[in-house]
Amino acid sequence: MSPQTDQLYILLTNDDGVHAPGLRVLEEALSARWDTVVVAPDREQSASSHSLTLHHPLRVQQLGEKRFSVDGTPTDCVMLGMHGLLPRTPNLIISGINHGSNLGDDVIYSGTVAAAVEGCLLGGASIAISLVPSDDNGFDLRQAEEVACAVVAETIRNGLKKDYLLNVNIPPGPPGSAKGYRVSRLGRRTYREGIFKDTDPRGKPYYWIGGQDPAWVGGEDTDFKAIEDGYVSLTPLRLDWTDETGMGLLQGWELIDINGCGPAERAEV
Numbered sequence: 015m016s017p018q019t020d021q022l023y024i025l026l027t028n029d030d031g032v033h034a035p036g037l038r039v040l041e042e043a044l045s046a047r048w049d050t051v052v053v054a055p056d057r058e059q060s061a062s063s064h065s066l067t068l069h070h071p072l073r074v075q076q077l078g079e080k081r082f083s084v085d086g087t088p089t090d091c092v093m094l095g096m097h098g099l100l101p102r103t104p105n106l107i108i109s110g111i112n113h114g115s116n117l118g119d120d121v122i123y124s125g126t127v128a129a130a131v132e133g134c135l136l137g138g139a140s141i142a143i144s145l146v147p148s149d150d151n152g153f154d155l156r157q158a159e160e161v162a163c164a165v166v167a168e169t170i171r172n173g174l175k176k177d178y179l180l181n182v183n184i185p186p187g188p189p190g191s192a193k194g195y196r197v198s199r200l201g202r203r204t205y206r207e208g209i210f211k212d213t214d215p216r217g218k219p220y221y222w223i224g225g226q227d228p229a230w231v232g233g234e235d236t237d238f239k240a241i242e243d244g245y246v247s248l249t250p251l252r253l254d255w256t257d258e259t260g261m262g263l264l265q266g267w268e269l270i271d272i273n274g275c276g277p278a279e280r281a282e283v
């Protein structure tokens with residue numbers, strides 16, 4: 015992949031929908047410096063994870079010279095953007111700016127992160143960018159815009175690399191309020207009473223996933239702690255989920271062979 019900026023082609027997407035303010039801010043800021051194109055869902059797809067639409071056709075609507083909406087998931091958008099919808103293949107994929115954090119286990123459920131993962135799977139360098147809401151649930155995008163531009167510029171300056179997947183979370187507040195940047199690892203969510211149960215008007219029970227605000231556990235080096243301390247959190251992620259320790263444990267298993275031979279018989283062979 016070439017690090018030359020004159021060959022740079024940035025695909026912008028999100029999971030909040032093509033009209034979300036976070037995506038608009040990102041588009042306006044980055045398109046002033048680089049060649050960008052937006053391919054994003056036509057409606058909110060938060061918490062859609064890595065869902066891919068296989069059982070019905072996808073419709074694309076061109077909203078502008080470099081703006082497309084898709085009636086699908088964030089993963090669908092990146093798949094189309096990297097495979098045929100556009101005149102050339104993007105080499106940098108940026109997902110966000112998400113309205114809400116994507117910390118710790120959130121990355122498993124997040125449509126924002128999934129879009130970045132898909133871009134990475136398809137050969138591009140990828141960044142997911144999320145803004146933590148303020149206590150009154152507000153989203154001041156000005157600081158997030160500055161951070162996004164700085165992170166993208168530094169990513170480009172270092173040369174786009176294969177398997178580059180970065181998860182960025184930005185604390186709430188006006189420009190200049192963040193204390194700085196902190197490289198972090200994923201923490202763990204702990205959900206308390208996460209399922210709300212009640213009865214609908216027809217007397218049938220229903221369940222609502224969410225409940226109380228989740229807490230977190232983990233050390234000083236986690237993304238949760240970075241945000242709690244007022245820093246921008248930078249967490250490099252990887253696609254390979256293989257657990258090397260688990261591989262070692264499995265080497266010691268004595269499974270029955272699928273043809274019926276036990277471990278002892280197998281050992282005699």
Ligand SMILES: [Mg+2]
Binds near residue numbers: 059113
């Ligand atoms: Mg979202």
